Amino acid sequence: MVYGAAPEAQPRRIEITAKRFSFDPGELTLKRGEPVVLVLKSVDVAHGLRFRELGVDVKVGKGAESEVEFTPGKTGDFVGHCSVFCGGGHGSMKLTLHVVE
Numbered sequence: 001m002v003y004g005a006a007p008e009a010q011p012r013r014i015e016i017t018a019k020r021f022s023f024d025p026g027e028l029t030l031k032r033g034e035p036v037v038l039v040l041k042s043v044d045v046a047h048g049l050r051f052r053e054l055g056v057d058v059k060v061g062k063g064a065e066s067e068v069e070f071t072p073g074k075t076g077d078f079v080g081h082c083s084v085f086c087g088g089g090h091g092s093m094k095l096t097l098h099v100v101e
């Protein structure tokens with residue numbers, strides 16, 4: 001396996017903006033088995049994004065950006081939650097992920 005500059009070798013990067021108290025976009029569709037990089041950006045305080053069933057948990061500092069690469073291994077609908085307490089609406093920060101064949 002050779003890793004080069006071929007565009008198809010790069011996982012798709014998906015930018016997600018986190019701010020009190022929502023994610024934008026609030027919904028994503030991914031393909032099972034296709035690696036992606038989730039780029040989480042905070043425009044205010046520290047946040048996180050966790051999909052418990054998929055083993056994904058990424059945290060981002062105040063005004064910062066961080067990323068996680070993962071490959072969805074199963075199909076279905078998964079609801080991700082903010083994993084860093086960020087204030088009164090924290091519990092309503094959700095992102096729905098649809099993983100399709």
Ligand SMILES: [Cu+2]
Pocket residue numbers: 047048082083084085086087090091093
């Ligand atoms: Cu939060």
